[in-house]
Amino acid sequence: MSHMDNLIKKIENREAVVGVVGLGYVGLPLAVEKAKAGFKVIGFDVQQSRVDQVNRAENYIGDVVNEDLKEIVASGLLEATTDYGRMMEVDAVAICVPTPLDRHQQPDTSYVESSTKEIAKYAREGILVVLESTTYPGTTEEIVVPALTEGGLVCGETVFVAYSPERVDPGNKQFKTKNTPKVVGGVTGNCTRVASSLYRSVLEGDVFEVSSPAVAEMEKIFENTFRHINIALANEMAILCEKMGIDVWEMIDAAKTKPYGFMAFYPGPGLGGHCIPIDPFYLTWKAREYNYHTRLIELAGEINNSMPELVVDRMMRILNQDGKALRGANVVVLGVAYKKDIDDVRESPVLDILTIMDNEGADYKVVDPFVPVFRLGDKQVETVGLSAELLKAADLVIITTDHSEFDYELIANSSRVVFDTRNALKQVEKKPERYIKL
Numbered sequence: 001m002s003h004m005d006n007l008i009k010k011i012e013n014r015e016a017v018v019g020v021v022g023l024g025y026v027g028l029p030l031a032v033e034k035a036k037a038g039f040k041v042i043g044f045d046v047q048q049s050r051v052d053q054v055n056r057a058e059n060y061i062g063d064v065v066n067e068d069l070k071e072i073v074a075s076g077l078l079e080a081t082t083d084y085g086r087m088m089e090v091d092a093v094a095i096c097v098p099t100p101l102d103r104h105q106q107p108d109t110s111y112v113e114s115s116t117k118e119i120a121k122y123a124r125e126g127i128l129v130v131l132e133s134t135t136y137p138g139t140t141e142e143i144v145v146p147a148l149t150e151g152g153l154v155c156g157e158t159v160f161v162a163y164s165p166e167r168v169d170p171g172n173k174q175f176k177t178k179n180t181p182k183v184v185g186g187v188t189g190n191c192t193r194v195a196s197s198l199y200r201s202v203l204e205g206d207v208f209e210v211s212s213p214a215v216a217e218m219e220k221i222f223e224n225t226f227r228h229i230n231i232a233l234a235n236e237m238a239i240l241c242e243k244m245g246i247d248v249w250e251m252i253d254a255a256k257t258k259p260y261g262f263m264a265f266y267p268g269p270g271l272g273g274h275c276i277p278i279d280p281f282y283l284t285w286k287a288r289e290y291n292y293h294t295r296l297i298e299l300a301g302e303i304n305n306s307m308p309e310l311v312v313d314r315m316m317r318i319l320n321q322d323g324k325a326l327r328g329a330n331v332v333v334l335g336v337a338y339k340k341d342i343d344d345v346r347e348s349p350v351l352d353i354l355t356i357m358d359n360e361g362a363d364y365k366v367v368d369p370f371v372p373v374f375r376l377g378d379k380q381v382e383t384v385g386l387s388a389e390l391l392k393a394a395d396l397v398i399i400t401t402d403h404s405e406f407d408y409e410l411i412a413n414s415s416r417v418v419f420d421t422r423n424a425l426k427q428v429e430k431k432p433e434r435y436i437k438l
Contacts (some may be wrong), residue, residue, distance in 0.1 A: 003126035003158055004190045005134040008197045010091055012016040018198070019093035021115045023050055024082060025274075025344070026132060026166040027096035028061045029177040030066055035077040035390060037202040041082040054080035062342055063168070063176060084409055087122035092130070092198055095119075095144075096166065099133045100278065107136055107282045109143060115208035116147040125158040128194050131213075132166045134220050134275060134400060136282040139163075140213035145187060156188030162195035163213035165220030170273070171342040181205040185216030217364075224279040225297055231276070232300035238267035238438050242314075249423040249437060267438055269400050270307035270349025270420040272338020277304065277347045311421060311438070312360070315396060318419055318436055324395055327361035332394040334411070335401020336368045336383065340422075343370040350400045351376060365390065369405045388414040397432075399424045 001009075010016040016039060019032040023045040035041040045051050050060070057073040059066045087093065097111035112133055119129060131140050140163040145155055153159035164184045169175060182199045184207055186192030192209050208214050227300060234252070241248035248267060271277040282302065284294045290438040316326050320400040338348035343346045345351065354376055357364055367390070368383045374380075384390065386407065391397055391414035399411070402422035411418065412428045412435075421438040425431060 003243065004160065004194055005413070007091060007126050007128060007160070007194055009195075011197050011201050014201075016091040016198075017042065017089050019044060019087060019090035020096060021045075021093060021119070022055060022096035022098070022111075022133075024096065025061060025063075025170060026168050027064050027094070028054070029168065030094060030132070030166075031078060032064050032072060033178050034202050035072040036068060039077070039202070041072075041078045042086055044084060044087070045080060048082055048335075050392050051080040051082055053116045054078070062344075063170060063172075079357065085122060086116040087119055090127065092128035092194075093119060094164075095131045095133060095277060096128070097133055098274070099282070100134045100274075101281055103434040106283055109135065112139065113143055113147070116144050119226060120147045120151060123151075123153065123159065123309060127154065127190075128160040128162070129196050129199065130162045130164050130198075132164055134165060134224070134279050134282070134347060135217060135287040136221070137214040137217040138286070139217060140258045141187060141409060148190075156186075156190045158348065159211075160188075160191040160194040162186040162191045163216045164195060164199065165216055165223075167220075170344055171339060173349070179204045180251070182207045183210060183214045183216050183219055184208070185210040187213060213228065220281050221283045224275050225283065227265070228271070228276050228280045228304065229269060229296060229300040230263070231268070232268060232303040234265040234267045235303050239310065242438070248438065249426070258271070266423070267351070267421075268307070269311045269353060269438070272350075273344065274346050276300075311349075311353055311398075311400075311419075312356045312435070314438070315398060315419060316355075316360075318417060318434075319396055320375050322417070326357065329362050329395045330393060331362050331364040332390055332397045332415075333366045334362055334368075334386075334399045335398065335403055336371050336374055337368050337403070340402045341370070341404050345371060345374050353400065354381075367406075368401065369403060386410070391415045 018034045018039045018041045020027045021044045023043045031041050031043045042106050057070040057218050059069050095115050097115050100108045102108045131144055148159050149155055155161055167180045186195055197209050199209045238248040252264055255262055280297045284297050319329055336350045366383045367386045373382050395417040396417050398419045399422055402424035408428050412432050415432045417434040418432045419436045
């Protein structure tokens with residue numbers, strides 16, 4: 001029996017041991033789903049504290065169900081370790097490590113490189129390695145394959161390598177890891193077949209096979225670039241509509257009544273998270289290798305990156321109408337997470353807004369039921385609870401994250417001036433004395 005047939009048989013019989021490298025927002029939910037499907041899963045992470053949390057069944061990811069984690073840890077189906085030597089036990093492994101941009105706005109693949117080298121040290125014949133980290137087209141074949149085959153393994157015969165992009169959407173109540181369709185592109189046909197068999201054994205969503213890792217890598221960047229550009233368009237419309245005295249939110253609601261040819265995107269205080277603000281720039285970097293300048297992507301980035309400054313400028317103008325300056329103003333900021341109903345502040349535009357407010361001398365308090373404390377530059381900021389007293393004392397209340405847990409009736413009734421960057425008070429009938437939307 002070939003290595004491919006043997007591994008597929010082990011997968012079908014739930015005899016394969018599965019590894020997940022990186023136990024963050026992508027890795028832990030994937031590890032949990034694989035364990036729930038009946039596979040023995042070993043999670044690898046360089047952070048001892050995170051490993052200890054998993055082994056104690058202490059959940060730190062919002063999209064993971066606490067009871068699921070406790071059950072699979074107690075049953076022995078999931079354990080975590082910092083010891084890459086245990087990779088010798090693994091039949092298939094997914095790499096779910098960060099791929100940030102460096103200070104030059106270029107992809108930092110060091111986490112992928114180091115993880116792959118550690119896997120290669122202990123990889124045995126017949127192992128499947130799938131990269132899930134979002135990255136530029138060519139990463140799998142330029143970085144992962146050479147590291148794994150350097151010791152004599154043959155891609156498609158004794159080691160199987162594929163790329164399958166993560167599609168995690170934190171806070172999404174409808175689509176989770178288990179039911180979101182998967183795209184898989186193997187280096188060879190055998191690689192695709194083995195990787196697809198594993199995902200089909202774990203997930204409920206469809207598995208769509210493409211011809212190469214590069215196609216799968218490009219489609220993931222295209223997904224996020226699509227959102228990046230369309231959000232920039234919505235933000236530009238918001239700027240123009242404000243100048244023309246048009247309610248941009250009402251305009252978008254009207255446009256989306258068209259049953260074809262339109263998809264609604266909404267403006268906001270800027271882009272956040274580890275995907276949309278970052279991933280398109282992997283492509284702009286790679287495009288330079290082909291002497292091509294991705295003008296549309298970079299222009300969209302300029303628009304989206306300018307939104308925090310625009311928001312603060314609007315705040316200044318709102319306060320000026322009351323004869324007040326931002327310096328010394330009592331401002332209540334509602335929400336620091338980059339999107340609603342999650343605790344993730346990575347790349348949150350609210351951090352940029354708060355930094356500008358700091359520089360302008362504003363006196364602000366931040367309310368976020370999901371984020372008790374966060375870092376702002378070199379200082380730690382604690383959030384406060386929402387109360388009528390807090391709102392009544394404010395010169396300005398700004399809604400930057402539209403969490404479902406916020407009491408919007410209380411906000412509307414207790415605030416004199418509200419600047420709503422998320423159209424969060426849409427359903428509240430009685431608006432504040434002064435209500436300004438982005």
